[in-house]
């Protein structure tokens with residue numbers, strides 16, 4: 035019992051660090067938990083699933099709306115459609131002589147099987163209207179040469195396929211519009227599964243769409259996902275870079291000299307309350323289309339916060355260090371370069387890390403102004419078509435990019451600033467090896483400078 | 487109690503001590519403070535931290551400043567170092583008026599104030615580099631000072647990795663590497679434990695012996711003041727003014743056994759009386775709160 039009891043002890047200690055294995059465990063859980071929740075909601079039918087997601091295309095007499103596979107409808111309406119389609123088929127079988135129908139209507143009816151073919155990769159998804167192949171598919175399913183599994187046809191629908199093929203087979207072995215029968219074929223009964231609303235696709239659907247989108251070779255004139263990603267990264271990094279070039283020096287000056295603090299900070303404080311997106315039309319008017327207004331928006335969104343944050347960090351530097359430097363004979367310029375800047379670097383680095391996270395917010399807005407671009411354009415377009423399974427991978431990609439960048443930067447912190455005591459021994463060794471040649475060179479040049 | 491009554495007067499000096507003081511007085515004046523007043527404007531009115539403080543310190547003398555908390559000791563050190571401007575009066579170092587911080591006056595703070603991003607060696611090299619020395623000469627110099635304070639093994643450690651005593655030794659080495667003419671130390675050992683403090687005191691005397699330096703040492707510890715100094719400046723609180731300048735009659739070189747010599751005890755007792763006047767100590771006859779019944783064995 036002892037070891038088991040100790041497993042549950044000591045998880046909640048006020049302001050105490052947990053052991054590294056426990057920390058690792060919790061870090062894993064913090065990601066697994068939401069994922070598990072998502073899976074649970076997606077795959078356990080009775081938890082939510084308020085919709086029916088159609089597996090076959092379906093249509094009804096007297097109703098002009100055609101539902102295609104993948105559409106979501108309410109369970110009530112689904113039942114209604116099933117009953118109505120069955121009634122239609124019964125009426126058709128009962129009526130003598132059989133009613134007339136157009137060959138076109140039968141051609142359309144045959145295409146009801148297309149989604150089944152596509153999901154089994156029997157047809158590429160661009161070939162949903164390849165009637166010749168679809169015609170053969172009816173034959174193959176009717177004769178049992180091909181057995182659909184995902185989705186599998188209900189026995190009822192399998193029966194309908196066989197009955198229809200019995201009618202078609204004597205007329206022609208291959209598809210031709212002319213040889214289709216004059217009498218209507220039987221309609222496939224709508225088939226669907228309970229599903230969550232369209233805005234919450236299941237994990238595997240998101241994975242599948244994401245995989246397809248990222249691997250897809252785009253049509254002429256359109257950008258591939260990788261190109262969009264690179265474009266987004268370029269905009270955010272350039273915007274952030276210029277914000278640093280302007281914001282960091284001004285921030286430091288404001289933190290060091292009351293003169294600059296009083297000169298800049300009141301206006302900066304005022305300006306940062308004006309939301310950056312409100313300048314978007316202005317930016318497009320001034321900088322025209324292209325990336326310039328987007329970079330400028332990320333810049334405006336970031337730089338004013340940066341000035342204030344950096345000046346605050348600079349002011350937090352222990353003033354007694356400056357006094358010590360003064361008593362050691364440092365001139366004002368030396369105090370700035372030898373004390374203030376190295377002294378604030380570790381905190382400055384963390385500030386910039388956090389600000390880079392904010393810059394992503396501005397990026398999303400920036401990509402919507404002027405000519406839409408990058409990942410956001412994709413999200414926008416697909417979102418409008420309600421293809422949320424294609425939207426989520428991109429959102430997750432942005433999240434992962436931000437998270438991974440931040441983790442790497444935080445890991446580097448301990449290496450770049452070993453005196454902060456958060457150094458990672460493995461990483462430090464790695465960098466020591468990496469910088470070994472430079473150290474040797476600097477040692478040699480030092481020795482060369484020695485007169486003896 | 488009887489022993490205390492038999493103590494000699496603190497003014498009594500053996501012939502050797504007296505002649506040493508005579509020789510000290512012949513030396514040039516290293517630090518001269520005259521009519522120094524320092525007031526602070528605060529929201530609750532004007533606070534006078536120092537009022538008309540005058541004294542002088544001779545070359546290579548070791549002087550301590552002692553006084554109760556809040557009497558303006560730190561303020562005095564900061565004014566002497568040039569970190570604060572005096573309200574009136576003036577401070578001269580070897581005749582030169584002080585107008586701001588400068589490398590001729592070193593300062594060691596209670597809070598170490600080492601640069602955390604620099605190793606021990608880089609910290610000690612700071613002063614020589616600021617003075618425009620080359621990296622190599624600064625490094626060679628730093629090595630010597632680090633050796634003097636006995637931290638050669640730690641020259642590549644960061645301050646964060648050192649104990650309090652070691653940090654303060656680095657701070658001393660850093661101040662000395664600048665070769666100041668006067669060194670001000672504001673309660674440098676205040677944060678150390680008794681054992682370390684004792685070691686650091688002997689160590690400081692050793693350094694003082696071997697380096698051409700005049701030290702003004704601020705403390706609130708009586709034993710420390712008597713053990714270290716040639717003369718002790720006692721300050722009065724509110725406002726801080728000079729109460730007395732005492733010549734310590736304990737002969738040099740000093741060592742820890744002297745703590746119980748009559749001359750040592752006499753000066754110590756005298757200063758104790760100055761700082762904590764007798765008759766002010768037992769004013770708590772009727773405590774408002776008594777948590778346990780009187781215990782005859784615990785008194």
Ligand SMILES: Nc1ncnc2c1ncn2[C@@H]1O[C@H](COP(=O)(O)OP(=O)(O)OP(=O)(O)O)[C@@H](O)[C@H]1O
Nearest residue numbers: 526528533535554555556557558559560561562706
């Ligand atoms: N910057 C300041 N602004 C206002 N008042 C100050 C300032 N610095 C010091 N004082 C006041 O001057 C007086 C002396 O302060 P100081 O720090 O010199 O005392 P101290 O003798 O060093 O005390 P301690 O032994 O506790 O360090 C105090 O009353 C303090 O309130």
Ligand SMILES: [Mg+2]
Nearest residue numbers: 559560561673
């Ligand atoms: Mg003080």
